Amino acid sequence: MISRMGGNAMKLSARNVLKGTIRSIEIGQVNAEVVLEVAPGLEMTSIITRKSCENLGLKVGKEAYLIVKASNVMIGTE
Amino acid sequence: MISRMGGNAMKLSARNVLKGTIRSIEIGQVNAEVVLEVAPGLEMTSIITRKSCENLGLKVGKEAYLIVKASNVMIGTE
Amino acid sequence: MISRMGGNAMKLSARNVLKGTIRSIEIGQVNAEVVLEVAPGLEMTSIITRKSCENLGLKVGKEAYLIVKASNVMIGTE
Amino acid sequence: MISRMGGNAMKLSARNVLKGTIRSIEIGQVNAEVVLEVAPGLEMTSIITRKSCENLGLKVGKEAYLIVKASNVMIGTE
Amino acid sequence: MISRMGGNAMKLSARNVLKGTIRSIEIGQVNAEVVLEVAPGLEMTSIITRKSCENLGLKVGKEAYLIVKASNVMIGTE
Amino acid sequence: MISRMGGNAMKLSARNVLKGTIRSIEIGQVNAEVVLEVAPGLEMTSIITRKSCENLGLKVGKEAYLIVKASNVMIGTE
Numbered sequence: 001m002i003s004r005m006g007g008n009a010m011k012l013s014a015r016n017v018l019k020g021t022i023r024s025i026e027i028g029q030v031n032a033e034v035v036l037e038v039a040p041g042l043e044m045t046s047i048i049t050r051k052s053c054e055n056l057g058l059k060v061g062k063e064a065y066l067i068v069k070a071s072n073v074m075i076g077t078e
Numbered sequence: 079m080i081s082r083m084g085g086n087a088m089k090l091s092a093r094n095v096l097k098g099t100i101r102s103i104e105i106g107q108v109n110a111e112v113v114l115e116v117a118p119g120l121e122m123t124s125i126i127t128r129k130s131c132e133n134l135g136l137k138v139g140k141e142a143y144l145i146v147k148a149s150n151v152m153i154g155t156e
Numbered sequence: 157m158i159s160r161m162g163g164n165a166m167k168l169s170a171r172n173v174l175k176g177t178i179r180s181i182e183i184g185q186v187n188a189e190v191v192l193e194v195a196p197g198l199e200m201t202s203i204i205t206r207k208s209c210e211n212l213g214l215k216v217g218k219e220a221y222l223i224v225k226a227s228n229v230m231i232g233t234e
Numbered sequence: 235m236i237s238r239m240g241g242n243a244m245k246l247s248a249r250n251v252l253k254g255t256i257r258s259i260e261i262g263q264v265n266a267e268v269v270l271e272v273a274p275g276l277e278m279t280s281i282i283t284r285k286s287c288e289n290l291g292l293k294v295g296k297e298a299y300l301i302v303k304a305s306n307v308m309i310g311t312e
Numbered sequence: 313m314i315s316r317m318g319g320n321a322m323k324l325s326a327r328n329v330l331k332g333t334i335r336s337i338e339i340g341q342v343n344a345e346v347v348l349e350v351a352p353g354l355e356m357t358s359i360i361t362r363k364s365c366e367n368l369g370l371k372v373g374k375e376a377y378l379i380v381k382a383s384n385v386m387i388g389t390e
Numbered sequence: 391m392i393s394r395m396g397g398n399a400m401k402l403s404a405r406n407v408l409k410g411t412i413r414s415i416e417i418g419q420v421n422a423e424v425v426l427e428v429a430p431g432l433e434m435t436s437i438i439t440r441k442s443c444e445n446l447g448l449k450v451g452k453e454a455y456l457i458v459k460a461s462n463v464m465i466g467t468e
Contacts, residue, residue, distance in 0.1 A: 010400040012457070013387040013442035015123035017154070028186030030340030030359065033205060034153055039117035045093035046151035047186065047205065049345060049359065049460055052403035056155050065154035067402070070439055071227045071383045072150035073124035075112055075169040076095070076143035077134050088166035090223070091208035091309040106420030108262030108281065111439060125420065125439065127226055127267060127281065130169035145168070148205055149305045149461045153403040171279035173310070184342030189361060190309055195273035201249035202307035203342065203361065212311050221310035227383045228306035229280035231268055231325040232251070232299035233290050244322035246379070247364035247465040264418030264437065283382055283423060283437065286325035301324070304361055305461045327435035329466070346465055351429035357405035358463035368467050377466035384462035385436035387424055388407070388455035389446050 016068040020044070022060050025053065034058060036066050094146040098122070100138050103131065112136060114144050172224040176200070178216050181209065190214060192222050250302040254278070256294050259287065268292060270300050328380040332356070334372050337365065346370060348378050406458040410434070412450050415443065424448060426456050 020036035023043060032053035034046045044066055058064060098114035101121060110131035112124045122144050136142060176192035179199060188209035190202045200222050214220060254270035257277060266287035268280045278300050292298060332348035335355060344365035346358045356378050370376060410426035413433060422443035424436045434456050448454065 011389050011446050013436070013438040013446060014152075015439060015442060018120065018122075026186060028184060028340060030338060030343045030345050031186045033148065033186050033207075036153075039120050042096065042117050042120075044096075044146070044151065045148040045205070046153050046403070047149045047461070048153055048403040049357070049405060051345075052153070052405060056153060056401055056403060058153065058155070062155075065156075067152040067154055068122070068146050068150060069384070069386055070111065070123040071125045071437070072146060072225070073122065074092075074145040074225055075114075075124050075126055075130070075134060075136065076090075076145055077136070077140075077167050078143075089212055089311050091202070091204040091212055093205060093208060104420060106262060106418060108260060108265045108267050109420040111420050111441075123439070124169070125227070126169040127171060127279070129267075130171060134167055134169060147306070147308055149203070150459070152459055155401050168310075170308075174276065174278075182342060184340060187342045189304065189342050189363075192309075195276050198252065198273050198276075200252075200302070200307065201304040201361070202309050203305045204309055208309070212309060214309065214311070218311075221312075223308040223310055224278070224302050224306060226267065226279040227281045228302060228381070229278065230248075230301040230381055231270075231280050231282055231286070231290060231292065232246075232301055233292070233296075233323050234299075245368055245467050247358070247360040247368060249361060249364060262418060264416060264421040264423050280325070281383070282325040283327060283435070285423075286327060290323055290325060303462070303464055305359070324466075326464075330432065330434075345460065348465075351432050354408065354429050354432075356408075356458070356463065357460040358465050359460045360465055364465070368465060370465065370467070374467075377468075379464040379466055380434070380458050380462060382423065382435040382437045384458060385434065386404075386457040387426075387436050387438055387442070387446060387448065388457055389448070389452075390455075 014067045015070040018066045020066055022058055022062050022064055025058055025060060036064060038066055092145045093148040096144045098144055100136055100140050100142055103136055103138060114142060116144055170223045171226040174222045176222055178214055178218050178220055181214055181216060192220060194222055248301045249304040252300045254300055256292055256296050256298055259292055270298060272300055326379045327382040330378045332378055334370055334374050334376055337370055337372060348376060350378055404457045405460040408456045410456055412448055412452050412454055415448055415450060426454060428456055
């Protein structure tokens with residue numbers, strides 16, 4: 001379940017690392033909103049700083065990883 | 079202490095709400111770790127309080143929603 | 157993209173769900189700041205995405221729930 | 235390891251700082267769950283490390299502040 | 313809306329409180345990005361609301377504390 | 391400011407990535423507390439899941455990266 005990114009075996013403690021494709025990017029003054037498709041038809045949204053967005057060179061259509069710490073995940077039931 | 083919000087369609091500001099099936103639950107003294115399968119073969123992990131886990135009546139095999147605020151989602155690239 | 161979960165009593169693992177009245181909304185390019193009064197004279201502030209704010213149809217004077225995961229709550233003492 | 239900041243009026247960027255009374259404390263190996271009453275009948279729950287709980291000398295009945303960063307607050311509507 | 317907590321030694325449950333010097337501030341409509349140098353050559357970045365930034369009177373060159381809850385800290389290894 | 395971990399240029403959107411040395415590890419049933427020294431005399435604390443701690447093979451004395459999303463960093467002033 002540990003993410004192994006790249007060929008130099010980078011590992012993160014974050015339990016949730018999902019590979020996806022960037023579907024949209026919206027840039028604000030300080031933050032940016034990035035939407036990834038992580039499974040067919042399943043999109044997830046991230047807010048990161050505009051600078052990170054630029055520095056990572058994020059572009060619609062590129063692959064990227066979505067990373068979420070387990071303590072930031074809630075559960076809901078009906 | 080668990081919130082029970084009305085009887086109508088509930089909407090959340092959280093941009094990431096994924097329906098899934100509970101695949102494992104591990105209970106500690108204060109927290110619990112809950113793993114959901116949100117797409118075929120795609121599991122995500124949540125840490126919630128043990129009390130919430132009990133109050134929601136979470137059980138392996140049951141359906142549940144996984145909820146993540148967009149500001150808690152990071153992006154990584156190779 | 158806003159989640160609409162069923163027509164039944166929705167339960168969340170978040171331990172802090174407070175009913176309140178929206179007292180102010182400030183919209184930015186990516187995010188929005190929403191202030192709720194959750195008890196007489198007790199206001200709390202939320203930052204959500206602008207899109208969530210629009211999709212939820214938030215308006216000053218409307219009722220809404222403020223939701224905080226317990227692991228995001230700190231304690232301070234004098 | 236607990237921060238003791240000066241002897242003057244301390245100000246935090248956190249938009250949500252609520253004075254309350256500790257109503258319960260539950261201690262685990264790593265974390266502790268602390269419940270504060272922040273308004274009459276309005277309780278909020280915090281998960282902090284056990285060490286912080288001990289170092290702050292938290293006890294049921296004592297006053298304390300509950301602190302939440304606005305970006306960790308979600309909104310829900312019915 | 314900024315919290316001003318008493319005149320005594322303030323203690324926080326947050327395990328990470330680092331004294332630093334503000335190196336840059338960038339203001340958006342809702343949020344602001346603040347960079348602090350917390351050790352020689354070691355800069356850390358914070359996103360807070362623009363209002364908090366103004367209310368705290370943050371300015372480049374001033375001292376400030378950087379505060380992070382331990383549950384929001386991840387670990388990575390190579 | 392973007393972190394480049396390893397030789398395969400892994401990059402994260404997290405604005406705060408600090409290299410450090412693990413100084414202590416405390417294991418609970420669900421979570422673990424890991425302390426890193428990120429600059430001489432400057433320790434920071436992380437709470438991750440016990441499983442991540444085991445899977446990453448964390449040990450006192452080993453090098454590791456501490457990662458914090460900017461939106462989870464608060465500022466305080468005296």
